[in-house]
Amino acid sequence: MTSAARRLYKVLVTHPEVPLPALEFLRQKGCETIVCENIPPVRSDILQKLPGVDAIFWASYQPLNGEVLDAAGSQLKAVSTMSSGIDYVDVPEFKRRQMPLGHTPGVVKNGVADLAIGLMIAAGRFFHAGRQLIENSKWEKERINWLMGQEIRDSVIGFMGFGGIGQAIAKRLQCWDVKKIIYHTRTRRDNDVDFGAHHVTFDELLKESDFLVVACPLTAETKGKFNAEAFGKMKKNCVFVNVGRGGIVDQDALIEALKTGQIFSAGLDVMTPEPLPADDPLMKIPNCVVIPHMGTQTLKTTTEMAMLAANNLINALEGKPMVCPAY
Numbered sequence: 001m002t003s004a005a006r007r008l009y010k011v012l013v014t015h016p017e018v019p020l021p022a023l024e025f026l027r028q029k030g031c032e033t034i035v036c037e038n039i040p041p042v043r044s045d046i047l048q049k050l051p052g053v054d055a056i057f058w059a060s061y062q063p064l065n066g067e068v069l070d071a072a073g074s075q076l077k078a079v080s081t082m083s084s085g086i087d088y089v090d091v092p093e094f095k096r097r098q099m100p101l102g103h104t105p106g107v108v109k110n111g112v113a114d115l116a117i118g119l120m121i122a123a124g125r126f127f128h129a130g131r132q133l134i135e136n137s138k139w140e141k142e143r144i145n146w147l148m149g150q151e152i153r154d155s156v157i158g159f160m161g162f163g164g165i166g167q168a169i170a171k172r173l174q175c176w177d178v179k180k181i182i183y184h185t186r187t188r189r190d191n192d193v194d195f196g197a198h199h200v201t202f203d204e205l206l207k208e209s210d211f212l213v214v215a216c217p218l219t220a221e222t223k224g225k226f227n228a229e230a231f232g233k234m235k236k237n238c239v240f241v242n243v244g245r246g247g248i249v250d251q252d253a254l255i256e257a258l259k260t261g262q263i264f265s266a267g268l269d270v271m272t273p274e275p276l277p278a279d280d281p282l283m284k285i286p287n288c289v290v291i292p293h294m295g296t297q298t299l300k301t302t303t304e305m306a307m308l309a310a311n312n313l314i315n316a317l318e319g320k321p322m323v324c325p326a327y
């Protein structure tokens with residue numbers, strides 16, 4: 001068969017930085033790839049390139065909705081995001097149209113788990129406040145009661161959500177001499193014994209955690225879940241870490257809880273809005289470590305995410321179930 005004859009499907013890739021192995025894989029499988037060139041992706045450019053494509057590799061956090069599906073046309077067969085979270089996708093619209101939708105959970109867990117532990121330590125040990133003191137020439141000599149942090153050892157580690165990411169963090173913590181691992185999810189996880197983890201109510205999670213790690217998706221149920229009332233129930237020594245999504249937290253309530261000492265500190269990989277303006281109040285809080293949503297930002301993880309998204313599309317184009325369907 002000639003290579004021209006093998007080019008069966010047109011796939012639109014919405015971002016020029018999608019790791020090459022994924023593009024090569026799509027091409028080996030006989031796809032013609034149309035790769036958008038703008039960084040960040042420009043919606044009008046994407047919409048203009050969509051008509052006639054068979055599949056969409058959506059590597060952007062822009063709304064993925066009926067407008068995109070309409071622009072592609074009725075020959076469209078499959079869409080995959082290159083993210084685990086799909087809060088920017090109009091999933092009901094995909095369901096209504098029975099359009100196969102894939103995403104990339106699972107492969108993100110190790111990269112995000114490493115980063116979450118980094119944030120637990122960075123926030124628990126005042127990395128940001130310490131750095132600010134140096135920058136402001138306020139490094140105090142001969143102090144004992146200064147920058148006193150929280151250790152992971154002997155702590156109760158609580159998880160909001162206990163899927164791949166929460167479990168990957170819990171796995172890493174097995175050798176950290178923690179006191180107890182607890183988690184809150186709607187239903188108990190069958191494999192929680194593998195991590196020595198205990199299912200608790202949301203109230204128990206708030207009241208017992210010394211470190212509380214948010215590692216769940218943003219859904220109607222989790223939106224704004226960590227509000228003033230929730231922070232009010234948390235321990236004063238609690239280190240709050242969010243690697244889920246900013247929208248799970250009422251950010252004004254978090255800022256208030258940090259300023260008033262209602263909780264000890266916070267480490268945030270996600271927040272509202274993203275990108276966060278440099279002058280956002282969150283940036284002025286010494287006991288808050290803020291980093292720019294980089295949980296999956298390693299070559300290994302992004303390549304695995306891209307390969308998974310490409311496999312989702314190829315499976316769907318070949319009439320098979322996606323590796324990771326989103327619904």
Ligand SMILES: O=C(O)[C@H](O)CO
Nearest residue numbers: 082083084085108296
């Ligand atoms: O959802 C995800 O995959 C991560 O947050 C990276 O965006």
